[in-house]
Amino acid sequence: MLNNTEAKNAGALISINFGNGLVEIGALTTLIGSTTAGDLVLGNRGSAGLVWGSITSFGTSSVIKACASAASPGWLRHMLGLRTPASDAAVGMSLPLEPSKFAQSVRSSLHSPLGVSCNSGPEEFDDPIVMKASTAVDKRPPYRDVYAFDRATSVMLEELTATSAGDPLMIHTFHAYPFFRTHKMRFQIAVLGLSLFKRFEIFFLLTYGGILMGLLSAIPFTLSFLSATIVEIRDITVSRRPMDVDGHVDLVAGTLPTTKQLGGPRKVVLGAMKNPRTTIWWRAFWALNAILQTTSLVVSYLLLGQQETRIVLAWAAFQLAWVTLRIFIFHLTDSSEPMADRPMSGHQLSSLPPSMRLRVANLVLAVANYQMHLHPRGIEGYREDTLSAKQIATLLAAPNVREVYELRDNDIQPNSSVQLNILAIVGDTALSSAAWMIGSKLTPMDLYDSCIVVLSYPQTEKQAQQIVAIPAARVYTARASLQSAMTDSENVQPLFIPRGAGAQAADDEQAWVYWIPTDSGRWLQIKSTNLTVLGKITAEVMDDIQLTKKLGAGNLNISLKDAEDVKGIVDYSRKAANCLLPFLH
Numbered sequence: 001m002l003n004n005t006e007a008k009n010a011g012a013l014i015s016i017n018f019g020n021g022l023v024e025i026g027a028l029t030t031l032i033g034s035t036t037a038g039d040l041v042l043g044n045r046g047s048a049g050l051v052w053g054s055i056t057s058f059g060t061s062s063v064i065k066a067c068a069s070a071a072s073p074g075w076l077r078h079m080l081g082l083r084t085p086a087s088d089a090a091v092g093m094s095l096p097l098e099p100s101k102f103a104q105s106v107r108s109s110l111h112s113p114l115g116v117s118c119n120s121g122p123e124e125f126d127d128p129i130v131m132k133a134s135t136a137v138d139k140r141p142p143y144r145d146v147y148a149f150d151r152a153t154s155v156m157l158e159e160l161t162a163t164s165a166g167d168p169l170m171i172h173t174f175h176a177y178p179f180f181r182t183h184k185m186r187f188q189i190a191v192l193g194l195s196l197f198k199r200f201e202i203f204f205l206l207t208y209g210g211i212l213m214g215l216l217s218a219i220p221f222t223l224s225f226l227s228a229t230i231v232e233i234r235d236i237t238v239s240r241r242p243m244d245v246d247g248h249v250d251l252v253a254g255t256l257p258t259t260k261q262l263g264g265p266r267k268v269v270l271g272a273m274k275n276p277r278t279t280i281w282w283r284a285f286w287a288l289n290a291i292l293q294t295t296s297l298v299v300s301y302l303l304l305g306q307q308e309t310r311i312v313l314a315w316a317a318f319q320l321a322w323v324t325l326r327i328f329i330f331h332l333t334d335s336s337e338p339m340a341d342r343p344m345s346g347h348q349l350s351s352l353p354p355s356m357r358l359r360v361a362n363l364v365l366a367v368a369n370y371q372m373h374l375h376p377r378g379i380e381g382y383r384e385d386t387l388s389a390k391q392i393a394t395l396l397a398a399p400n401v402r403e404v405y406e407l408r409d410n411d412i413q414p415n416s417s418v419q420l421n422i423l424a425i426v427g428d429t430a431l432s433s434a435a436w437m438i439g440s441k442l443t444p445m446d447l448y449d450s451c452i453v454v455l456s457y458p459q460t461e462k463q464a465q466q467i468v469a470i471p472a473a474r475v476y477t478a479r480a481s482l483q484s485a486m487t488d489s490e491n492v493q494p495l496f497i498p499r500g501a502g503a504q505a506a507d508d509e510q511a512w513v514y515w516i517p518t519d520s521g522r523w524l525q526i527k528s529t530n531l532t533v534l535g536k537i538t539a540e541v542m543d544d545i546q547l548t549k550k551l552g553a554g555n556l557n558i559s560l561k562d563a564e565d566v567k568g569i570v571d572y573s574r575k576a577a578n579c580l581l582p583f584l585h
Helices: 004-031 035-041 060-071 074-079 085-091 101-107 151-158 185-209 211-239 280-304 309-332 354-374 389-395 428-438 481-485 544-552 563-583
Strands: 093-096 115-119 143-148 170-174 249-254 266-272 344-348 417-426 450-457 466-479 509-517 523-527 535-542
Touching: 035 060, 035 085, 035 309, 060 085, 060 280, 074 093, 074 101, 085 093, 085 151, 093 101, 115 354, 143 354, 151 266, 170 354, 185 211, 185 309, 211 280, 249 354, 266 354, 266 428, 280 309, 354 389, 354 428, 354 563, 389 417, 417 523, 428 450, 428 563, 450 509, 450 563, 466 563, 509 563, 523 544, 535 544, 544 563
Parallel strands: 170 266
Antiparallel strands: 093 143, 115 143, 115 249, 170 344, 249 266, 417 450, 417 535, 450 466, 466 509, 509 523, 523 535
16 A cells, blocks of 8 residues: 555646646647638738637647738748738738849749739829939839739739730729728627636736736737727728728739740739738737747746646636637638729720829839749849839830931941940830730730830030930840850851740850841941940941841851841831830820
8 A cells, every 4th residue: 555655646746747738738739720810810800800819829820820921021921831821811922023032032933923013102103293204213113923912902803804815905993982991890899808808817827827827828918909909990990981092002913924925814903902911010010929929839838837737727728718719709700801892994095194004004014024034034134124114104205216216427337336325225025015915916925136225316516415216126145255265266057046045054245236227227236245235335337238147157146147037026126116105105
């Protein structure tokens, strides 16, 4: 038989094992994912969800992942594997189209985007002074390629009819009438009030589990409750005033054109509402909540292992009660998006005012920017192509657009040169994007070597400086140093590389070569220095015979063989220019 001391020790061991077992079960339930918790804490079910998503320790792993996902930029969310359907519905998923190694790395691992978007502030296009700004200003709104639209935008797009190739482009905007957002204020306030029963758990833990246990439960709850209250006050305020007609978010959804795929049907929306959950305040809440939940999770289970069995049992009972109520509340709420039900009207491009057409032009250039990231030539080759709708609209004013460059008499001598001042380049990606947007059959491969060169005539005593925009041809030549040294050898055979091959890693000699048509039937040839042509540069005058001889040598690693090929490209450039101009004027 056991003596009294041994019996007491055995009883203590049994009690400790039982308590630790409950802690292990609690830890397991915490690690088990909860889509309900993640959906609620992201605000997909209203303001009260911010509290109820994280009110219990059960399912905390999903809460932490959801908060970390929503608080992170899109590229980081994807790299860390935090992206979920719930986070896509809450904040969408997009990448900046500015040069970024991280964004480009993520972009290469994703499927094709659903579209592109850009922001347009209320003052961006309405100021006539801005419309006539200096041509040196190359400002543009930030462009993004979108891989998941948030739920409100997705529902809105589903209700729109896409414009097929060959059909007149339709641009959708919200109807200009007072629209009030519906909001279930009483339900949200009641559910928020119900969460205050959490104070009984906090009081119990403070009294019997220690101050630290109580604070670990109280602090995350207080943050969530105060944040939810602020969000609810904002929702009530917003629901009592008419929504803005123009939300200043422009987007185009559809299969975007690239050199490897044709563009598909597209939907263009001007003035979509900006998602409030993409603001810094929401991201700050999610980031802080993720930190607090992680800290509370780890420390709480360390402390629970040292508590008496009755405290662990009471703690587990509270968590089970909150989980049950959370599931019940989740199914009482709905994820409807009242903002997505606003009626929209379609407009043809020609019926829009100039400021609205310029916003569509920005979407064209956003598609062009996306193409640059996937282009075989690499985005570095396109660093001088302008992507500013304002600048292009100013430079490509109707009087400036010409078919040829007018040479002076002393410029047309054989092997003569001309000093040019190049102001801007409108590249093939911009032209092919405009062709796709307006419904032309021209493809990115058709316009692979097309461009528009904007330059200025030198100022003379008789004539002021004049800006001209001329559709031209350009090729991207890339050669290795060894190949360049062998070009003078008689044994080297002409080499013509098909379009789309791009530059190779060993090609350390890369340059743009431009051919601008002139009024005398000759060509102005420009070769870039370190891929740079903007500014003052010398152009060589050559005729068709000289151009054919240069191309026929086959040492530029391009597909063009003679002057007729260049003329064909210039014809394509002129057709594409006619696709771009309707967006600008």
